Amino acid sequence: xSTTQSDRLRGLLEPLVAARGLDLEDIELSKAGKRRMxxxxxxxxxxxELDACAELSxxxxxxxxxxxxxxxxxxxxxxxxxxxxxxxxxxxxxxRAIGRxxxxxxxxxxxxxxxxxxxxxxxxxxxxxGVKGRKATARRIAFADIAKARxxxxxxxxxxxxxxx
Numbered sequence: 001x002s003t004t005q006s007d008r009l010r011g012l013l014e015p016l017v018a019a020r021g022l023d024l025e026d027i028e029l030s031k032a033g034k035r036r037m038x039x040x041x042x043x044x045x046x047x048x049e050l051d052a053c054a055e056l057s058x059x060x061x062x063x064x065x066x067x068x069x070x071x072x073x074x075x076x077x078x079x080x081x082x083x084x085x086x087x088x089x090x091x092x093x094x095x096r097a098i099g100r101x102x103x104x105x106x107x108x109x110x111x112x113x114x115x116x117x118x119x120x121x122x123x124x125x126x127x128x129x130g131v132k133g134r135k136a137t138a139r140r141i142a143f144a145d146i147a148k149a150r151x152x153x154x155x156x157x158x159x160x161x162x163x164x165x
Contacts, residue, residue, distance in 0.1 A: 005029070005069075009038075012069055016059050017042055020052060023092065025082055036075040038064075041082050045096060048081040088149040094119045097151055101129075104141065105148035113152060114139060 009027050017024040017040075026041040040060060042048055057079040064070050064077070088094055088102065097116050104112045114126035123142035130136045 009069055012063060012067065013040065013060060016063060017056065020056055022048065022052070022056070025086075032076060034074075036070075036073065037078065038070065038075050039078045039080070041080060041086075043082055043096070045092070053079045053081065084151060084153055086150075088151065091119070091121070091143070094124060094143075094149070101152040101154055102149050103152050104146055107145050107147045112139075112141070114141075 006027055006029075009029075010024065013027070014024050022042040022044045024040070025043050026039075028037075028039040028041070030037050030039075040056075042053070042056065057077060060079060061077055086093075088097060094116060098119060099116065101113060101115050104114070106112060112126075112128065114128045116124050117127055117138075118125040123140060123145075126139045126141055128137045128139050
């Protein structure tokens with residue numbers, strides 16, 4: 001998608017998304033056979049419910065029909081929340097990942113897998129899991145020291161409610 005079209009769509013859709021208390025994370029336009037696929041990714045601190053995506057999809061569809069932002073031709077519209085494997089790139093992504101296990105690619109090289117305990121404007125407090133029976137250790141990491149980060153999916157972790165019971 002051209003930068004001009006992306007900027008135009010963002011300018012058109014961001015107020016609709018913000019009015020619902022959501023963040024517009026990404027706009028993707030791609031080919032799907034003879035049609036085009038317009039994917040709009042939204043998120044919030046509380047996550048995004050399926051009903052909210054459906055309602056927003058109707059509003060976006062109406063807005064796009066009122067304008068010529070998509071030009072002529074058919075397209076498929078998809079409004080969804082980001083997947084669990086999306087990269088953490090914004091400060092708000094790290095805040096939303098507090099309590100989650102994250103794999104960090106470090107700017108100086110190497111990687112680190114740790115649980116985010118807290119995040120502020122400069123960086124994060126982490127808990128690095130112990131290996132082979134050792135205790136977990138605390139570590140502080142600055143955002144500037146992170147090249148890439150992605151949440152690790154945990155299938156066997158008890159949630160806080162189970163741990164408190």
